[in-house]
Amino acid sequence: xxxxxxxxxxxxxxxxxxxxxxxxxxxxxxxxxxxxxxxxxxxxxxxxxxxxxxxxxxxxxxxxxxxxxxxxxxxxxxxxxxxxxxxxxxxxxxxxxxxx
Numbered sequence: 001x002x003x004x005x006x007x008x009x010x011x012x013x014x015x016x017x018x019x020x021x022x023x024x025x026x027x028x029x030x031x032x033x034x035x036x037x038x039x040x041x042x043x044x045x046x047x048x049x050x051x052x053x054x055x056x057x058x059x060x061x062x063x064x065x066x067x068x069x070x071x072x073x074x075x076x077x078x079x080x081x082x083x084x085x086x087x088x089x090x091x092x093x094x095x096x097x098x099x100x
Contacts, residue, residue: 004029 008029015021087095 005028012021012026016023016026
């Protein structure tokens, strides 16, 4: 094992000990950089460009969905509004205590 593999193993062990990662979900560096499913798709004759196009379209669709959700929610934040007067220290504390 090289130094990078040892560091990855230490990080994975740490995550497993803290309940963030299950042992069955561990990956080595080669699996992380070259996923088995992706390599299998290339071997099955699916072109890399086709896979990248599918990924691009999925990302664009996700972004459009997020935009639509923001438009429908009515909670969109207006970033154009500039606050010119800062609240006093006491006003900030009162606001914070209201939130808590």
